[in-house]
Amino acid sequence: MSGPAAAAAHRALGLTDSEYDLIVEKMGREPNGVELAVFSLMWSEHCAYKHSKKLLGRLPTEGPHLLMGPGENAGAVSVGHGLAIAFKVESHNHPSAVEPFQGAATGVGGILRDVFAVGARPIAILDSLRFGELTSARPRYLLDGAVAGIGHYGNSIGVPTVGGEVYFEAPYEQNCLVNAMCLGIAREERLIRSAAAGVGNLLVLMGARTGRDGIGGASVLASAELDSSDASKRPSVQIGDPFEEKKLLECCLELLERGTLRSLQDLGAAGLSSSSAEMASKGEVGLDIDVSQVPLREDDMEPFEIMVSESQERMLCVIEPENLGELEEICERWEVRATAIGAVTGSRRLRVLDTRKGTGGEEVVGDMPVEALVDDCPLYDLEPARPDGQIYPAPQRSLDSDERGGALLALLASHNLSSRRPLFEQYDCLVGSRTVRRPQQADAAVLSLEADGARGGIAVSIDGNGRRVACDPYTGTVEAVLECAANLACVGAEPLGLTNCLNFGNPEKPHVAWQLERSVAGMVDALTELGVPVVGGNVSLYNQSGDGPIYPTPVVGMVGAVPDVERVAGAGFTTDGHTVALVCSPSAAISLPGSELAKLLGHELPDGLPEIDVAGTRRVIEAVRDTVREGGLASAHDVAEGGLAVALAESCLAGGIGATISLIEYGLQALFGEGAGRFVVSGLAEAIEALGAHATAIGTVGGEALEIGGRWSWSLEELREASGALALAFP
Amino acid sequence: MRFGVVRFPGSCDEVDALMACRRFADAEILWHGDHDLRGVDAVVIPGGFSYGDYLRVGAIARFSPVMEAVSAHALAGGLVLGICNGFQVLCEAGLLPGALLPNAGLRFLCRQVDVEVVNSGTPFTRGCATGDTLSIPVKHTTGRYYAPEEALREMDAHGQIILRYAEGRNPNGSLADIAGVANRDKNVMGLMPHPEHAVDPLTGSDDGSCLFRSLVDETVEGRHRPPSQPDDVEGGRRPPSQPPKGSARVAEARA
Numbered sequence A: 001m002s003g004p005a006a007a008a009a010h011r012a013l014g015l016t017d018s019e020y021d022l023i024v025e026k027m028g029r030e031p032n033g034v035e036l037a038v039f040s041l042m043w044s045e046h047c048a049y050k051h052s053k054k055l056l057g058r059l060p061t062e063g064p065h066l067l068m069g070p071g072e073n074a075g076a077v078s079v080g081h082g083l084a085i086a087f088k089v090e091s092h093n094h095p096s097a098v099e100p101f102q103g104a105a106t107g108v109g110g111i112l113r114d115v116f117a118v119g120a121r122p123i124a125i126l127d128s129l130r131f132g133e134l135t136s137a138r139p140r141y142l143l144d145g146a147v148a149g150i151g152h153y154g155n156s157i158g159v160p161t162v163g164g165e166v167y168f169e170a171p172y173e174q175n176c177l178v179n180a181m182c183l184g185i186a187r188e189e190r191l192i193r194s195a196a197a198g199v200g201n202l203l204v205l206m207g208a209r210t211g212r213d214g215i216g217g218a219s220v221l222a223s224a225e226l227d228s229s230d231a232s233k234r235p236s237v238q239i240g241d242p243f244e245e246k247k248l249l250e251c252c253l254e255l256l257e258r259g260t261l262r263s264l265q266d267l268g269a270a271g272l273s274s275s276s277a278e279m280a281s282k283g284e285v286g287l288d289i290d291v292s293q294v295p296l297r298e299d300d301m302e303p304f305e306i307m308v309s310e311s312q313e314r315m316l317c318v319i320e321p322e323n324l325g326e327l328e329e330i331c332e333r334w335e336v337r338a339t340a341i342g343a344v345t346g347s348r349r350l351r352v353l354d355t356r357k358g359t360g361g362e363e364v365v366g367d368m369p370v371e372a373l374v375d376d377c378p379l380y381d382l383e384p385a386r387p388d389g390q391i392y393p394a395p396q397r398s399l400d401s402d403e404r405g406g407a408l409l410a411l412l413a414s415h416n417l418s419s420r421r422p423l424f425e426q427y428d429c430l431v432g433s434r435t436v437r438r439p440q441q442a443d444a445a446v447l448s449l450e451a452d453g454a455r456g457g458i459a460v461s462i463d464g465n466g467r468r469v470a471c472d473p474y475t476g477t478v479e480a481v482l483e484c485a486a487n488l489a490c491v492g493a494e495p496l497g498l499t500n501c502l503n504f505g506n507p508e509k510p511h512v513a514w515q516l517e518r519s520v521a522g523m524v525d526a527l528t529e530l531g532v533p534v535v536g537g538n539v540s541l542y543n544q545s546g547d548g549p550i551y552p553t554p555v556v557g558m559v560g561a562v563p564d565v566e567r568v569a570g571a572g573f574t575t576d577g578h579t580v581a582l583v584c585s586p587s588a589a590i591s592l593p594g595s596e597l598a599k600l601l602g603h604e605l606p607d608g609l610p611e612i613d614v615a616g617t618r619r620v621i622e623a624v625r626d627t628v629r630e631g632g633l634a635s636a637h638d639v640a641e642g643g644l645a646v647a648l649a650e651s652c653l654a655g656g657i658g659a660t661i662s663l664i665e666y667g668l669q670a671l672f673g674e675g676a677g678r679f680v681v682s683g684l685a686e687a688i689e690a691l692g693a694h695a696t697a698i699g700t701v702g703g704e705a706l707e708i709g710g711r712w713s714w715s716l717e718e719l720r721e722a723s724g725a726l727a728l729a730f731p
Numbered sequence B: 001m002r003f004g005v006v007r008f009p010g011s012c013d014e015v016d017a018l019m020a021c022r023r024f025a026d027a028e029i030l031w032h033g034d035h036d037l038r039g040v041d042a043v044v045i046p047g048g049f050s051y052g053d054y055l056r057v058g059a060i061a062r063f064s065p066v067m068e069a070v071s072a073h074a075l076a077g078g079l080v081l082g083i084c085n086g087f088q089v090l091c092e093a094g095l096l097p098g099a100l101l102p103n104a105g106l107r108f109l110c111r112q113v114d115v116e117v118v119n120s121g122t123p124f125t126r127g128c129a130t131g132d133t134l135s136i137p138v139k140h141t142t143g144r145y146y147a148p149e150e151a152l153r154e155m156d157a158h159g160q161i162i163l164r165y166a167e168g169r170n171p172n173g174s175l176a177d178i179a180g181v182a183n184r185d186k187n188v189m190g191l192m193p194h195p196e197h198a199v200d201p202l203t204g205s206d207d208g209s210c211l212f213r214s215l216v217d218e219t220v221e222g223r224h225r226p227p228s229q230p231d232d233v234e235g236g237r238r239p240p241s242q243p244p245k246g247s248a249r250v251a252e253a254r255a
Helices: A003-012 A017-027 A033-042 A093-098 A100-116 A137-157 A219-225 A228-233 A242-257 A271-283 A303-308 A321-333 A370-374 A404-413 A466-471 A473-490 A510-530 A596-600 A614-629 A643-655 A668-672 A685-690 A716-729 B014-022 B065-075 B085-092 B149-157 B209-220 B230-236 B248-254
Strands: A066-068 A075-078 A083-091 A121-131 A161-168 A177-187 A202-207 A263-266 A286-290 A314-319 A338-345 A349-354 A363-369 A435-437 A445-448 A457-463 A494-503 A534-540 A553-562 A579-584 A635-638 A659-661 A678-683 A695-701 A705-708 A712-715 B002-007 B026-031 B042-045 B079-083 B099-101 B109-117 B133-140 B144-146 B161-165 B178-182 B188-191
Touching: A003 A017, A003 A033, A017 A033, A017 A363, A017 A370, A033 A271, A033 A303, A033 A349, A033 A363, A033 A370, A066 A083, A075 A494, A075 A534, A083 A100, A083 A457, A083 A494, A083 A553, A093 A100, A093 A137, A093 A177, A100 A121, A100 A137, A100 A177, A100 A242, A100 A263, A121 A137, A121 A242, A121 A445, A121 A457, A121 A553, A137 A161, A137 A177, A137 A242, A137 A716, A161 A445, A161 A457, A177 A457, A177 A494, A177 A534, A177 A553, A202 A242, A202 A321, A242 A314, A242 A321, A263 A271, A271 A286, A271 A303, A271 A314, A271 A338, A271 A349, A271 A370, A303 A349, A303 A363, A314 A321, A321 A338, A338 A349, A349 A370, A363 A370, A404 A596, A404 A643, A404 A668, A404 A712, A404 A716, A457 A473, A466 A473, A466 A510, A466 A553, A473 A494, A473 A510, A473 A553, A473 A614, A473 A635, A473 A678, A494 A510, A510 A553, A510 A614, A579 A614, A579 A643, A579 A685, A596 A643, A596 A668, A614 A678, A635 A643, A643 A659, A643 A668, A643 A678, A643 A705, A643 A716, A678 A685, A685 A695, A705 A716, A712 A716, B002 B014, B014 B026, B042 B065, B042 B085, B065 B079, B079 B085, B079 B209, B085 B099, B085 B188, B109 B178, B144 B178, B161 B188
Parallel strands: A083 A534, A121 A161, A286 A349, A494 A534, A659 A705, B002 B026, B002 B042, B042 B079, B079 B188
Antiparallel strands: A066 A075, A075 A083, A083 A177, A121 A177, A202 A314, A202 A338, A263 A314, A286 A338, A349 A363, A435 A445, A445 A457, A457 A553, A494 A553, A579 A678, A579 A695, A635 A678, A659 A695, A705 A712, B099 B144, B109 B133, B109 B161, B161 B178, B178 B188
16 A cells, blocks of 8 residues: 555544554554554554543552452452452443444443453343433434343343443433443452463454454445445444354353363454454464454455454454364354464564465465554543533423422432333343342342352442533542442442443543543542442543533442342331431532432533542441441432432332431422432431431331421322333333 | 253253252253253253244244253153243243243333242142242243133143233233143143242242242152153153142152
């Protein structure tokens, strides 16, 4: 390829002129088409994190329970008993915005592969979703498709979807968010890394054939080299096949159990290019890949297409040559395709060979230094600038009056707060027989570690609140982390590790860069205070449309240890006569601006939220956790969106029993204000007293209605009907 | 007493079923490609998406080698329990009457439901009493039971309708609220609810235990011997009219 032609191609592939010049310098020559395609993907934001890597370096990644930190397919923490939990969250936002069913399904498929790539059996899926308001047609279509897609993949592969969250806000109208999290379990010594090792060892591709699907970043190149009318017909969203992945999963786990594999890596974004380069980089070796050995769906695929295809349900492994027979035997038993496509070399180069007929024997069609591919992509400094004021328009007003009685029902009926039953009933939450707390039964999902009756378990929660982060990127993010920890505390879980997905707009815009930087700063401070490390995650940038950026949406998934799953509290009140208490730190800052009620009333987003006393909040969270662990509380529920009144209503609904509440004041802020680190708990009076100064008794469980201050009363039936609003979106 | 749980490619609940069986007796996995049931007393066909179920559910699984052996086992009077996808497979294989159609709501549905025992005079339900209500989850997309009217009348006449969804709890539009049926000899049963997910109060309910316990009782008492002992097959079948036995017998037999 001549200089000018290549220059045109590199720009079309998203590389800047200076990045292209750097590639030429690292290569010592102009790259050919194959090499340019591989570089363009490896140096893309998605693979190289070029706008976020410097920021991510600030996150704490050390902790006493950490087994595997960022950089592997998934991170892992020790949960005792010699067991490890591997977990990770990842986005599939843009594919889901194009085709929600397959976009969400393959998002689940991808995160499952990340987890079994480290040798862990997937045991739970959670998801975090954002759409525009359901009053318009597009978000309804996206929600319906995404939920069906998540269910299709998770249900069919036999991994339970145990939790998640979904919110509806106008800035996600065009650019929805679909983040999927997966947890897997393994004996600690069975965890496996992805570093390729052992010169002369074989590189084996397992699973589905490689097709032209999902040639995403390289689609421009595809249209340059193929008839453009053909290329335009090809879907760039991959199609998921959970049956293929189910076989692949069982096969890989058996291979790992037998010790057949040296290393394992899943094929995700950028396909073979990224997976092979990462394996070679981590192992400080080279790899030769013969594209003619790769099983194809279409015969006439070009080498670059084979290298960048994002066909799903494929895994890459390194094995010693003498183990090939054993591998083939096991793969045959599971009806999984396995083909040796290359070898480990000592060259530190990724060489792409093509030995197909008509090409005149072995031909090197690409030859790139691994280090240049993986480590040499330039990293950019953000140029953050705080915007002069709030950049997001005020939400559309949907509630006329702030009269308390109507406001509570309106909040419960709002799509952000109404019961998620119509969504989670589309997911199998039971398969695996570990699910001790199902969706909406408690603030966090609880899974037993061993289904044979051992008492140990884990809890997991996924949280994020884009509108609050839009109000204040730092404080909003601190709140999200604390809410996740609070959810775990409600079931008596101690946080062990966190995974995050940073969903933001275009980082080259100064105000988005500012959001990103402040958000990461908040996450660093909150995690440092909690002593929880980040084990891995994902960054999704450029989430914006012509209407502007999405709300900045850091999503955090936290995993915690539960010593005794028999003592897990639920979110619902249980027993007539129990005391209801509000637990919070004396310094808890709650406010109405930026709350769900303010949204319904169409109030402007504030430019900043009240500062949080993070240390004080941590102490409250720990007090609740300890009391739950001692078995003292009948229920524990985090006060989050909608404030105290909504939390009380939710505890009534979850338990199917009312409560009579008496507060010191009944202002809008007291009833509906939001802020971190508050809980509604119930139990015997002695148990509440054990919480000490943090707890204030505010009422008694009982009856068929929620009564507040003798002034407002809502029957359970009334509350239930309001809370059922989301069902109307699924006729 | 030994259960065999079939594993097809795409089975999802086979380990759950295996663990549930092991609470009451021995149990092992049976591989879909094998022709041999390894001498198990009762076969469980578990839930999942056998062979991906991209065609009509259960349509491919019925042709698998293991299903030949299961059919022979069933025809010789051996006990077979099909759960969810297993129920679908048994209908496809012609071992049970009727068919499962897509849910009335056309969506996958996972929900704890109340199921009533209609006939406790079977090897699968002898540990329950007729009229008992069991809390057991369903989770499926294709669980709407259907059989032609005449077949339905005949099933009713022969006591083949074993479980119904409690009034107002039919989750999928099944005809006559049918949740589980048996063949005329009552040695093959299929149901859409998942009893293997209802064997421990910690994970929701243990009401499903009575099905497994019933099968153990039946086998331990020698009512149903594996077909490899043909002498006992005919004489061993218990008439449906016999009153259900309490589960105390299991403890006795084990002791």
